[in-house]
Amino acid sequence: MTIHRPTIDRPMPAGQVGRSVPRLEARQKVTGRADYVHNLVVPRMLYCKVVRSTVPHGRILSIDTSAAEALEGVYRVVTADDIRTVVPNPFYGPAFHDQPVLAVEKVRHVGEPVVAVLAEDPYVAAEAAQLVTVEYEPMEAVFDEIEAMTSTAVVHEVLKPAGTFPDLKHLVGRRDTNIALDYRLRRGDVDAAFAAADHVFAHEFKTQQVMHTPLEPMVSLAEPGEDTLTIHTASQSPSFVRIEIARLLGWPENRVRVKVPHLGGGFGAKLYIKLEALVACLALLVRRPVKWSLTMEEQFYTIxxxxxxxxxxxxxxxxxxxxxxxxxxxxxxxxxxxxxxxxxxxxxxxxxxxxxxxxxxxxxxxxxxxxxxxxxxxxxxxxxxxxxxxxxxxxxxxxxxxxxxxxxxxxxxxxxxxxxxxxxxxxxxxxxxxxxxxxxxxxxxxxxxxxxxxxxxxxxxxxxxxxxAPTTSVAIVNVAADGSANLYLSTVDMGQGSDTAMAQIVAETLTLRTEDVKVVHPDTDVTPYDMATLGSRSTFHAGNAVKLAAEHARDQIAALAASLGLPPGSNYAPADLFKKKYGMQAGNIIGVGTYIPEYKSPxxxxxxxxxxxxxxxxxxxxxxxxxxxxxxxxxxxxxxxxxxxxxxxxxxxxxxxxxxxxxxxxxxxxxxxxxxxxxxxxxxxxxxxxxxxxxxxxxxxxxxxxxxxxxxxxxxxxxxxxxxxxxxxxxxxxxxxxxxxxxxxxxxxxxxxxxxxxxxxxxxxxxxxx
Amino acid sequence: MRGFELVHPGSLADAIGLLDTDDDTVRPFSGGTALMLMMKTGVFRPSRLVHLGRIGDAYSEITASPAGGLRIGAMATLSALEHSPEVIRVAPVVARAMTRLANVRVRNVACVGGNLAHGDPHMDLPPVLAALGGSVSVAGPQGTRDVAVEKLFSGYYETVLGRGELITDVVLPSQRGWSSAYLKCTTRSADDWPALGVAVSLRIEGGAISEARVVVSAATEILTRLTTAESALTGAAADESTFARACEAAAAEAEMVEDARGSADYKTQLLRVYLRRALTQAVQDGAVS
Amino acid sequence: MDASETVKKIRFTLNGRPVSATVESHVDLVDLLRRFDLGGARESCGQGLCGCCTVVVDGVAMSGCLTLAQLVDGKRVDTIEGLDQTGALSPVQQAFIDEGAFQCGFCTPGFVLMTHQLLERNPDPSEPEIRDYLAGNLCRCAAYPEIIRAVKSAASRMRASAAA
Missing domain, CATH: 3.30.365.10 (Aldehyde oxidase/xanthine dehydrogenase, molybdopterin binding domain)
Structure with a gap:
């Protein structure tokens, strides 16, 4: 194989942007020491295994958990009724609040979670899950998108728009149909154009259902505190998870902490809210940390x-x-x-x-x-x-x-x-x-x-x-007294290299070496809001926020220099300024940047x-x-x-x-x-x-x-x-x-x-x- | 998959003794790559696994016979086959087939005997060994017997091996004068399970084919020798028109199974094409001396 | 079944250090390594196909997810964490960094270990040989072109240092 290397080499003045810096976390990744939720274990942790629907559409007639509960080592077997004691209205989702934490009354696809089994040993949880029996009354199902337009099988009897995102505010869906949203656009006079056409071409194209298969299968771990909840999750959207979990629990945002280390691939699979709702409910229900790791197979039933x-x-x-x-x-x-x-x-x-x-x-x-x-x-x-x-x-x-x-x-x-x-x-x-x-x-x-x-x-x-759009990113740049910098950001580096690119923006703006910028991984107790890592938005949206934050810090450093009597344009190291100001190596300068692009909804x-x-x-x-x-x-x-x-x-x-x-x-x-x-x-x-x-x-x-x-x-x-x-x-x-x-x-x-x-x-x- | 016993018999006789039971939750375990998959997915829940790793080094030896044949211990790994100088010399087609079989890690631990005993029709090794006229030595509570590789399989994931029986060796007859090839075809990713495997072995004397073996696998429910294709080849000149007749005979004879890798019709077409290519390659590669 | 028949104490050498563990029969090698706080071998596909769980036992690479822990009794087990015990990265690790041969990094330890195996057996592999050898490792970020470059680069570095 020959690889053509484009010769784009035009770094910006400070030489940081435009430079092919190796990934900041490269060493951790080649030594196998990068941290993923996949490997995370916390004391007193229980493993979750779910029992999944075997029918595509059906009413749940009965659930028998007795054999599973009797298995030695099983801590608890949980159904939707138990979930409701923690969250009375256990439905989540970014566009519609349509997805139950565990199936309520009916199931809508094969593989839908119906029962959760908790045990200290994951092998016990898996064995117990096979002992749960669920009886269904099958309902007419629809699988094809064209048939779904007119099908008598209706997947959702009631539609529940979430109203979370401004661009989807108009979402109402069509009741008693399977149409969750119909978007229409009309521009010019199409009928006239076709009537006047010299040639008309018409075709139909189809694509098939496929899966992301991130090699780190989806995984979340929830740890209950006294009146807080910490969720370690392989998520592309920690800020959204925090807001959605807080909404489900009826808690203020600040009591929910969402932490994301490295991600073993995302590709969109780990967006919005996935496993987090169930682990949050389970952890609060049993007052112990709960980890739920999907197998590769289970991922195909998830997104x-x-x-x-x-x-x-x-x-x-x-x-x-x-x-x-x-x-x-x-x-x-x-x-x-x-x-x-x-x-x-x-x-x-x-x-x-x-x-x-x-x-x-x-x-x-x-x-x-x-x-x-x-x-x-x-x-x-x-x-x-x-x-x-x-x-x-x-x-x-x-x-x-x-x-x-x-x-x-x-x-x-x-x-x-x-x-x-x-x-x-x-x-x-x-x-x-x-x-x-x-x-x-x-x-x-x-x-x-x-x-x-x-x-x-x-x-x-x-x-x-x-x-x-519309979408918001917030970034914080913290310049320490020796001139090194931390970047606090809720953008998730799932392999695309955002940590490195964002550090390059900070370094360019503050005239540092990229390697001297440390990016703090998403931790919603610490890192500010970022809508999500999706749609190739990070470089532009988060990148603009990071640049604004770095500029904010840079301006404050300049102001500090001026306040210390240095004429504008003079050459100084930030460390000297801190020393001069505080008499020792002390203090910080915090730059904050918020980026919200302009947008008009269709x-x-x-x-x-x-x-x-x-x-x-x-x-x-x-x-x-x-x-x-x-x-x-x-x-x-x-x-x-x-x-x-x-x-x-x-x-x-x-x-x-x-x-x-x-x-x-x-x-x-x-x-x-x-x-x-x-x-x-x-x-x-x-x-x-x-x-x-x-x-x-x-x-x-x-x-x-x-x-x-x-x-x-x-x-x-x-x-x-x-x-x-x-x-x-x-x-x-x-x-x-x-x-x-x-x-x-x-x-x-x-x-x-x-x-x-x-x-x-x-x-x-x-x-x-x- | 919890709660089973992993035992390590120190001899073949002990292993057979442990396996001489009606309890089908007791199974032999060599490389374990196939059994582990079944255990992890809950398809198989063992009570006892009889690990064969300590029955003796003799069972993993590969030796060439003076007559030009080969004896392969059942506990030889697929990697050992791939790199064995004897295999490369006596039956180069076997070594070549290994390079695209599963992957390096699987080949490092999976053993010849287990590969055959598993009865999976998608495996590459059985059709190759069958085309080479191979047989297996089987030891069991009633003694030992030999079974031709082509007769080893009785159904989808089923073999003729009885209670307590283990494959101890694979024996290949003299390969001198035989020209062989194995081709497989995938229809999804390049390293998918094959949609079709076709192995051929020809004895060509004076431009004419004196003996032929044609074996198809993966596309059929069990590994199958295509005798009408062999008849079309035998006694005829080793040329394109003979191969074309043999391919049509094979297409008419083989009973293809439809699955996610292709329809029966499509696999029949693949057989036509790949059998011709395999025959051509066998001729091109020439006979083992 | 009595626990004594399913649980066994095993002794093995882990990255050069003698260790022991008491393990149940169903525990696999990935689980076992986790007990030693080694997370570089990770189960992903659970079928020996992706290579994320690659471990080297007695010098031979295998899939940790398909290897019963009790079977490494008495053996030498080497993991990705053993490669830089001197503090310096191996030439393969360095080549992977230099060529940017990964994105999310989840599959990287497996690729690095398999590349070491390849180069030990074949110090100057051709591109088809590289592809054949590494075909059993999957990278969903598809950094394959960079991985191939990294293998070639590591091979030439290792040959150069062997010649020196």
Whole structure:
């Protein structure tokens, strides 16, 4: 494998931002000493094991816990009735308060927690859980998102909007249906555009349900105090956990302490509130610390990525300009809404893609079904959309006999032009990303198409994403009397390198070495509010807060210098100032920064807003592939991923983010798939649910940091955790089409699917010619 | 998986004695990689595990016979097979198959005997050994017997091994003059369980195939010898048209099982393609001397 | 079953130090190491597929989650924590840092130990050999390109210092 190293080397004045500093915690990670909740043990701790629903939808008729309780070593067996003695209304969730801590009266998906068993020995807890028997009266279930639109099986009889987030305030859902949210956008006159079109293209694309499979399986540990509760949790959103647990308990926020050490991967699985509600209730119920660790298998029943169906239709004029687009997107949210409604809206409004289209209509539906719940997974719905609109775009170009890159160039959204919502696009290097990929792949030059049964092809795709808003980040920088600094921040470093990037921002601003900045891990007793580590928001949102905090500290140091009689611009070390002021090494300077970007919610009727996002992420992929026409096997020879991430804070970490995101999406594209049988996941283990390994990495991987700047970002930077996922799936499908002339419209793109399509095409052409 | 007894017999006879019981919660334990999975998921709850690690070093030896065959102790690890100079010389196809079998850690502890006795049709080793004409020596309360590897499996995860019986050795007949290949195919990630495994062994004399063995696994419920494909090969020239006939015969003969790795039809197509490729490779690699 | 038949006292060498423990038959090697406060081997997939629980027993790598603790009686057990006992990182560890060959770090100890195993047996592996050897370790952050670079870099450092 050859790796192209972008030569972006333009550090800022202090030399800290733009420098490829190794991760601050690197030594802890290579020595196995990094702390994860996975390894945490506290005195008097009990282990929890839950008994899970075996039916997809059903009323609970009876629960028999007697055999489990009789097993030696079992401390307690807990049902929803017990939970209610601690939390009278035990329902949680970020968008709807729809998810019970333990199932109440009915179950809505296979694998839903029904009973919790506590024991000092985890093996005893596991054995006892198998001794609990639950009787269900099965109810009609619905699994498919399209069927859920009209199904007589209704997953939730009552809808309970949470009202937590301003962008989801209008959430009401539709009673007696499975529609948790329908987002609509209307801009221009779509019907007129289609009536006047020279060409109309309509397609339907589907994606499958997949899982994040973080290698540190989800885990939380709650420790009760006298009138406090401490939760150690592998969470991407400690601030949200604190607020949600306080709400459930009816406590003030300050009595709930949430601590997050390193995370063994998150990818969206560990967002909002997951295991924390149950461990909190259990710990308060038994007045002992309780730890709940999921197995890999259990993760598949906890949170997943939305399966989806996307119907997309375009009106195109004779010059090859897209004049109108209709989008209908159906998101399979599973049994509990989690953050699905936000996926539905936030991703929904970019469904027409990064194209300049005057007339657009979008309908995006969050649907309840009896599958395991779906939430955020690296891209927040965007990969599902890009898969559809970039496959569609390629089909239009082919239909018109135009080069796919030239056709995209003709229609791309350019700086200052309004996106579907009406928000003008700024600082989004959509064309730059496309150009970088095309240049790397030498798109204009002839391409070797292979010989014999092995055909070669290439494909390209670009996508974009709006960032999250409204949202708040707060940071505190504490400069000690020797000039070293601590950064207090509730952003979670789950591997993306945020600790290092944030330390670089502090170091740049205070003219320190990055290595001399210590980042204090999230501890809500100590670190200030940060909405969550999601949606590639940290670099921009938290980064801006950190920069403001560091500037605040820097200004106070300057003021201290002035108060000590030093003329402005004089050269001094902060340590000398402290010594001069206090007569010894003493004191602190505390800088605080709060960042809240401007935002305007889409109008409920039209879905329009002139300021729908603080920034845009752009990512694209180009691939060269080989298709074995005898078996349908696709081999990816080369993959180029380019992203606009503004100016990179740490180029090396950014490259790893780019290739890592693309490889994860490669798994979702080619083979990852939760096989469901009547709501049960039949491949809930890494033996049968395959994720990419060494041999799945393309022969040649290239990560490209597109020349760009996010003017409103800290030192010109913005996030990149998700951007390289956008283009992967359609680029591969487009390349398959290029290689062998068949189009796949459903993921994953398995060899069998390719082979079947080839066979069908063969049959069609022989019947046509006959 | 709590509360079982882990015992360490010091001889084969003691091990057989401990296993001579109707209690199916008593099982032999060698590398343990397969049993541990079943225990961790609660599929198997043992009362006693009879660990075979101390029955004697002789049972992990690999020796080449002067005639060009091989004797492999059942307690030899898969890694030992992979790196054994004897295996590489006498049956190079076996060593090659190891490099993509499970992973290094599993190969380091999993043993040949357990790999065969587990009866999992997705394993790579059984079809290779069957194609090479291998047999196993079995010792039990009633004495010893030999069973051809191709006759060892009686069903999905089932073998013909009786109460108290253990595989002690794998015996390969002389490989001289035989050209062999094993190919497997995955349809999800590259290192998935195979959707299909196909092993071939040919004896080619003067450009014609005098003897052939064709074995399919993973796609079928149990490892299966494809005799009509073998007939199509035997006596014919080792060329493309013969291989094409053999592949069609194999496709008509093999009973494929649909699962998450592919439909029966698709696996049949894979067999057509991979059998041809395996035959071609066997010819290309040439005979063992 | 009587506890005396399921519980056993074992003695083994842990990162060069003789130790003993009394363990039940069902306890696996990851559990056992936890009792010695060693957290570098972690159970993730529980099936020997991901390599997060890699432990080296008598010089041979195995999956701690599939190894019964009683079976290491009398053996030498080496873990990731043993690599830098002198205070200096191993060349492999240093190469992983220099190449940025990880993100979340959860799988990293397994990759580092397996890389040591590979380089002990094959000091100059080709890229296909690296891929084959490490195919049994999974990294969900997919830092594979960087890991391959780190293995190559560690190999050349180790060859250089062996030649010196």
């Amino acid at each position: 997943t990525k939305h399966a989806s169906t996307f119907r997309i239709e375009s009106a195109v004029d004779k010059e090859g300009r897209v004049t109108g687009r209709r989008c209908e997107v159906f998101w399979n949210g599973g049994a509990y809404a989690d953050i699905g409604p936000r996926v539905t809206q936030k991703s929904g409004f970019t469904a027409p893609g990064p194209y300049d289209i005057d007339n657009v209509s979008i309908d995006s539906y969050a649907l309840y079904t009896n599958r395991p719940p779906a939430g955020a997974l690296r891209g927040f719905g965007i990969p599902q959309l890009v898969w559809a609109y970039e496959s569609h775009t390629d089909l239009i170009a082919r239909g018109l006999g135009l080069d796919p890159v030239a056709f995209r160039r003709k229609n791309l959204l350019r700086d200052g032009r309004p996106q579907a919502t009406g928000t003008p696009v700024r600082d989004a290097a959509i064309e730059g990303v496309l150009d970088d990929i095309a240049a790397r792949m030498a798109w204009e030059t002839p391409f070797d198409r292979g010989s014999g049964p092995v055909k070669r092809g290439r494909g390209i795709a670009v996508g974009f994403k709006a960032s999250i 109008a409920p009727e039209t879905g329009l807003s002139d300021n729908v996002t603080p920034f845009w992420m752009v990512g694209g992929t180009g691939v060269e592939i080989e298709v074995d026409t005898e078996t349908g096997h696709v081999r990816i020879l080369r993959m180029v991923n380019a992203c606009d991430l503004g100016r990179p804070l740490n180029p090396k970490i950014v490259e790893t983010q780019i290739s890592g995101a693309a490889l994860m999406q490669l798994g979702f594209t080619m083979f990852e798939n939760m096989d469901l049988d009547d709501g049960q996941v039949t491949n809930a283990s890494l033996a049968d649910y395959k994720i990419p390994g060494m041999h799945d990495v393309p022969d040649q991987m290239e990560s490209v940091i597109t020349e760009a700047e996010q003017k409103s970002g800290p030192y010109g930077a913005k996030g990149v955790g998700e951007s390289a996922t956008f283009g992967v799936s359609p680029a591969i499908a487009n390349a398959i089409h290029d290689a062998v002339g068949v189009r796949l419209t459903e993921m994953p793109l398995t060899p069998q699917a390719v082979f079947r399509a080839l066979r069908e095409a063969e049959l069609n052409s022989s019947t046509t010619s006959a």
